[in-house]
Amino acid sequence: MADKESFLTRQRRQRPWLDHLARAGEAYTERYGNHYAAAITYFSVLSLFPLLMIAFAVAGFVLAGNDALLAEMQKGIADAVPAGLDKLINKVIDSAIKNRGAVGIIGLLAALYSGLGWMSNLRDALTAQWGQENKQRPFLSTSAKDLLALLGLGLALAVSFGLSAAGAGLGSWLLGLVGLDDDAWARFLLLLATIVLSLAANWLVFLWVLSRLPREQVNARSAVKGAIAAAIGFEILKQVFTVYLTTVSASPSGQLFGPIIGLLLFANFVSRFLLFITAWTATANENQVAEPPEPPPPAVISPRLIVHNGPNARSAAGLVGVGAVLGLLLRKRKRPESQE
Numbered sequence: 001m002a003d004k005e006s007f008l009t010r011q012r013r014q015r016p017w018l019d020h021l022a023r024a025g026e027a028y029t030e031r032y033g034n035h036y037a038a039a040i041t042y043f044s045v046l047s048l049f050p051l052l053m054i055a056f057a058v059a060g061f062v063l064a065g066n067d068a069l070l071a072e073m074q075k076g077i078a079d080a081v082p083a084g085l086d087k088l089i090n091k092v093i094d095s096a097i098k099n100r101g102a103v104g105i106i107g108l109l110a111a112l113y114s115g116l117g118w119m120s121n122l123r124d125a126l127t128a129q130w131g132q133e134n135k136q137r138p139f140l141s142t143s144a145k146d147l148l149a150l151l152g153l154g155l156a157l158a159v160s161f162g163l164s165a166a167g168a169g170l171g172s173w174l175l176g177l178v179g180l181d182d183d184a185w186a187r188f189l190l191l192l193a194t195i196v197l198s199l200a201a202n203w204l205v206f207l208w209v210l211s212r213l214p215r216e217q218v219n220a221r222s223a224v225k226g227a228i229a230a231a232i233g234f235e236i237l238k239q240v241f242t243v244y245l246t247t248v249s250a251s252p253s254g255q256l257f258g259p260i261i262g263l264l265l266f267a268n269f270v271s272r273f274l275l276f277i278t279a280w281t282a283t284a285n286e287n288q289v290a291e292p293p294e295p296p297p298p299a300v301i302s303p304r305l306i307v308h309n310g311p312n313a314r315s316a317a318g319l320v321g322v323g324a325v326l327g328l329l330l331r332k333r334k335r336p337e338s339q340e
Helices: 007-014 016-030 033-062 067-080 086-098 105-129 139-178 184-212 220-248 252-282 313-339
Strands: none
Touching: 007 016, 016 033, 016 252, 033 086, 033 105, 033 139, 033 252, 086 252, 105 139, 105 252, 139 184, 184 220, 184 252, 220 252
């Protein structure tokens, strides 16, 4: 008697969305998602501060005299991380702006080394979660492509942060212009519009990450739903870690170590979530590749040798017939001799 289906198997068969989640979880595990997330976390923390210092040192030179725009960019980055980490990030940014002249070749090389390590691991992880083969590639051309991808991602993040910060600033200015800046409903609508704008900016960034960072080309249309899920999940993670950091920072030891531990946990959870969303996108029905049927087993040729001790039925019948014919011939030959 066949075994009955398990409860999970029945639920997966009846609910396609649950089956999709289960396939994504299996793919994430089989493609070493946690190991890749650990590598991304390490290089994220290693490269975050040097890259921020280089980026804002350059911005300090370019935007010298435009403190308002520089402050808006700084606010956009601070808003993108959970509350509690913003103070740590702001200290790094302020130090980079004030000491922008001291950021020399050594600092630039350190930022490039850590940044390329982060981008290389991120691209390898996304490639693996898409189910693509991670081939051996030439070092120089691969590093050049990773550098271009790093610059492209930095530009996309800058645009995202700028849109979020500019949207909030522009909205506040417009409310003040029409005299509604003190009305609660107007402030609520502005907050809602800011959240929507932030989600839209995050969606564009995640769409670019999911569709353009894998080392093999993928269809951007397949990443649209994944980017939406990633943008929403990222905002949820921000709120969760905001509560966590607020709770941890209540103690003196938490104020000292809380931001660093929070940064590590936040980077790790975001890395795992991003890779799981990539696996979820890659295991969608439109991205499933039908596996070819297994070839039949090889034919085995085994000759059969049959040995009979006596004649078979056909041979026996033939012999009987031959004997009958011979008997008739002999009988006819004896009759004439007897007549003589």
